[in-house]
Amino acid sequence: MKWTKFNQTIRSLAPYRQKQLFELLFNNLLDKWDQATNIPAVLKKELNENCPIETVGTLQKSSDKQSFKALITLEDNEKIETVLMQSRKGRNTVCLSSQVGCTMNCAYCATGGMGFKRNLTELEMAEQLLFWKKFLKEKNKHVDNVVFMGMGEPFANYDNFIKAVEIINDKKYFNIGARKISVSTCGIIDGIKKLSREPKQINLAISLHASNDKLRSEIMPINKEASIKKILLAVDNYIEKTNRKVMFEYLLLSGINDEDEHAEELILLMDKPLYVINLVTYNPTGKFKRSSKFQTTKFRNILETAGLNVTQRHSFGSDIDAACGQLAGK
Numbered sequence: 307m308k309w310t311k312f313n314q315t316i317r318s319l320a321p322y323r324q325k326q327l328f329e330l331l332f333n334n335l336l337d338k339w340d341q342a343t344n345i346p347a348v349l350k351k352e353l354n355e356n357c358p359i360e361t362v363g364t365l366q367k368s369s370d371k372q373s374f375k376a377l378i379t380l381e382d383n384e385k386i387e388t389v390l391m392q393s394r395k396g397r398n399t400v401c402l403s404s405q406v407g408c409t410m411n412c413a414y415c416a417t418g419g420m421g422f423k424r425n426l427t428e429l430e431m432a433e434q435l436l437f438w439k440k441f442l443k444e445k446n447k448h449v450d451n452v453v454f455m456g457m458g459e460p461f462a463n464y465d466n467f468i469k470a471v472e473i474i475n476d477k478k479y480f481n482i483g484a485r486k487i488s489v490s491t492c493g494i495i496d497g498i499k500k501l502s503r504e505p506k507q508i509n510l511a512i513s514l515h516a517s518n519d520k521l522r523s524e525i526m527p528i529n530k531e532a533s534i535k536k537i538l539l540a541v542d543n544y545i546e547k548t549n550r551k552v553m554f555e556y557l558l559l560s561g562i563n564d565e566d567e568h569a570e571e572l573i574l575l576m577d578k579p580l581y582v583i584n585l586v587t588y589n590p591t592g593k594f595k596r597s598s599k600f601q602t603t604k605f606r607n608i609l610e611t612a613g614l615n616v617t618q619r620h621s622f623g624s625d626i627d628a629a630c631g632q633l634a635g636k
C-alpha cells in the first residue's frame with residue numbers, strides 16, 4: 307500500500323472517518339475502496355486514485371506445506387519478508403518484520419548480514435498481518451497468534467512497534483488478544499523496561515543463545531552493552547510488574563553453545579519459576595552447524611533434570627528460508 311499517500315489523503319478527515327477507513331481495511335478486508343458502502347463517493351475516488359488497496363507480495367510455500375513466506379515490496383521499493391506458520395493442530399501464527407534489515411548483526415542471522423535500511427511504520431507492520439488475514443480468509447481460516455520475530459529488532463523501533471500492537475489488538479481492527487501477541491528482543495534493556503509499563507499484556511521473549519557473556523558477545527554484539535546480568539535484571543523487573551512468564555530463546559549451535567557445560571551454566575542462570583527456556587533448532591545461514599539430535603536431547607535432559615521449564619520449537623519452513631534467522635528480503 308502507498309501509506310504515505312494514504313496518510314496525506316486522510317489527514318484532513320474527522321477522526322471518526324479515519325477510524326472508519328482503518329476498519330474497512332483491517333476488519334472488513336476490502337479489496338477495493340469501491341466496495342465501501344459507508345463513505346462518500348468523492349472520498350472513494352480520491353482514495354482509489356491516491357492509494358488503491360493492494361499489497362505487492364510474492365508467495366512461497368515450504369515443502370512440508372506448513373509454512374508460507376511472503377516477500378512484500380514497500381512503497382519505496384524496499385523489500386521485507388513475513389511468514390505464516392501452520393501448526394499440525396491447525397493454529398496459524400504470523401511472524402512480522404519490524405525493520406528493513408537490522409543493525410544488531412547477530413552472527414547466526416541472515417537479516418543481520420544485510421545491513422540496516424530503515425524502520426517500518428506501524429501501518430507497514432499491520433499490512434503484513436493484513437496480507438495473511440486475507441490469504442487465510444480464502445481458506446475459511448483465521449490468524450491465531452502474531453509474533454514480532456521477523457526481520458529487525460522491534461525494540462529498536464519501539465514507538466512504531468507498540469502502535470502496531472494497538473492496531474492488531476484493537477477490537478474494531480484485527481481484534482487479536484494481547485496474550486496472543488509476542489515480541490522477541492535480542493536484549494534492548496530500555497525496550498524491556500518500556501514494555502513492563504505497557505497496559506497491554508503481550509508476551510516477551512529474549513534471544514539468549516549463550517550461557518555466558520564471553521560466548522554471547524561473540525555471537526551477539528549487543529551483549530557488549532547489554533550483558534546477560536543486565537538483561538536478567540530487566541526481565542526480573544518486568545516479571546515483578548507483570549507476573550508474566552518470559553521465554554528465553556536458545557538456538558542450539560553445534561560445538562558452540564550446545565555442550566554439557568553450557569547446559570550447566572544455563573541452569574544457574576535460568577532457575578526461576580517464570581523463566582521458560584525454548585530450545586530452537588538452528589536453520590543454516592552459512593556460518594554454523596545445527597546441533598545433532600543426540601546432543602539436543604542430551605542438552606534438554608540436563609536442563610529438565612535440574613527442574614527447569616523447557617520447551618522445544620519445531621522448525622518451520624527452512625527450505626524456503628522462512629525459518630528463524632533466515633529472513634533477508636531475498
Ligand code: SF4
Pocket residue numbers: 408409410411412415416417418419456457458459492631
Ligand atoms: S536475530 Fe534479530 S536482532 Fe539479531 S540481527 Fe537478526 S533480526 Fe536483528
